[in-house]
Amino acid sequence: MRDVHDPNVRVFVVWEPVLVTDWHAPGAGAVSRVPDVRVTQFWDPRRALSQAIRRDHIVWDYVAIYRPGVRWGDAFPAAQFSGAPVVRVIDDFRRQLSANGPSGSRT
Amino acid sequence: MRAHWLWRPGRPPQAGGLPHDLRGSFASSAAAVVSALGALSCCLPLGPFLLAAGSAGAAGFLLSVQPYLIAFSVLMLAVGFVQAFRARKCGRGRRALNVTVLLCSTGLVAAMLFGYVPASAPAGQPSVAAFHLDSFRQSFNAAADRTRVVVLLSPT
Numbered sequence: 001m002r003d004v005h006d007p008n009v010r011v012f013v014v015w016e017p018v019l020v021t022d023w024h025a026p027g028a029g030a031v032s033r034v035p036d037v038r039v040t041q042f043w044d045p046r047r048a049l050s051q052a053i054r055r056d057h058i059v060w061d062y063v064a065i066y067r068p069g070v071r072w073g074d075a076f077p078a079a080q081f082s083g084a085p086v087v088r089v090i091d092d093f094r095r096q097l098s099a100n101g102p103s104g105s106r107t
Numbered sequence: 108m109r110a111h112w113l114w115r116p117g118r119p120p121q122a123g124g125l126p127h128d129l130r131g132s133f134a135s136s137a138a139a140v141v142s143a144l145g146a147l148s149c150c151l152p153l154g155p156f157l158l159a160a161g162s163a164g165a166a167g168f169l170l171s172v173q174p175y176l177i178a179f180s181v182l183m184l185a186v187g188f189v190q191a192f193r194a195r196k197c198g199r200g201r202r203a204l205n206v207t208v209l210l211c212s213t214g215l216v217a218a219m220l221f222g223y224v225p226a227s228a229p230a231g232q233p234s235v236a237a238f239h240l241d242s243f244r245q246s247f248n249a250a251a252d253r254t255r256v257v258v259l260l261s262p263t
Binding site for chain 2: 006008009012013014016018021025026028029030031032036037039040042043044046048049053060061062065066067068069070071072079097
């Protein structure tokens with residue numbers, strides 16, 4: 001997020017149990033990895049968001065960008081960009097986010 | 108859309124091969140059997156302690172009943188301590204096994220209790236919230252005038 005300069009971008013980080021070692025909520029070490037003030041973090045022990053995105057698989061280690069104006073109605077909206085694992089798509093992610101330019105005017 | 112975006116190769120989502128519910132059932136069953144064996148020994152606190160540890164362990168997997176299992180673990184831990192105290196009064200004294208089980212059970216239950224509560228968010232962020240689909244949808248739509256990024260991660 002240090003490389004993303006848009007002050008209006010809103011980031012939702014959702015932690016969910018996937019591995020056998022994920023029997024607890026994210027600890028200080030995990031949540032401190034995203035210290036940016038534009039971020040809101042959640043703990044989703046039932047993987048509800050993963051199921052909302054894709055019902056037949058666990059969606060994790062995943063990042064998605066949604067353009068301004070996209071709303072979540074009956075179904076979770078299609079992303080402008082999505083990919084996983086994050087480490088492999090991070091460069092594409094940065095490019096896509098930068099290409100969007102500053103978003104929003106209300107704070 | 109990329110084919111590999113569902114999980115990282117080499118780190119399957121269901122590591123160990125069993126779904127969470129099955130692993131939880133197995134853990135619960137194992138805890139029940141071990142607890143029953145422990146309870147057979149007169150004046151020994153093994154049963155409650157093992158039951159506490161088993162419940163705390165199962166709570167890690169049986170997410171839907173996690174609060175109840177954690178409460179049950181704490182209750183069993185208290186019962187175990189009472190039994191341990193009474194065992195000393197009836198002259199059996201402490202055994203290394205008892206002390207070991209006591210420490211392991213207490214540690215496991217404490218870890219579950221601390222792990223159940225998310226850590227504090229970094230400065231400037233709202234506190235880490237329990238996820239509710241409807242409220243998340245509202246937050247997502249409330250920010251519809253700007254670019255939004257959604258990230259799904261595993262704590263470990």
